[in-house]
Amino acid sequence: MIDKIQNVSSLSLSNGLDEIGSESTSVFGARAATPGQNTGMDFASVMGDMATDTMNSLKGAEAMSFKAIQGKANTREVVDAVLEAQQSLQTAMALRDKIVSAYLEITKMQI
Structure with a gap:
């Protein structure tokens, strides 16, 4: 993104x-x-890329946690991966809330 x-x-x-x-x-x-x-990026592709990046971040944190359980990763790497995933998830949730809020405002408009 x-x-x-x-x-x-x-x-x-x-x-x-x-x-x-x-x-x-x-x-x-x-x-x-x-x-x-069509001049390049559209809203749907930006949202799709953001969702893909968020899912990859979450999957990376999960994989890093499994590596730590197996003894192949240290605690610092796990913490960094989990914090990155948390930040990505919070960003996605905040964006979702803004989109829902905008949709509700549009539905309240009089024609």
């Missing part, structure tokens, strides 16, 4: 100011998208 967010860091306002006169570029210097054109 961090790799996808790092693409945003390449955007800068100064690059966009140099190309304001160009009709095929946006404010950030990237090519302007036409309506209906």
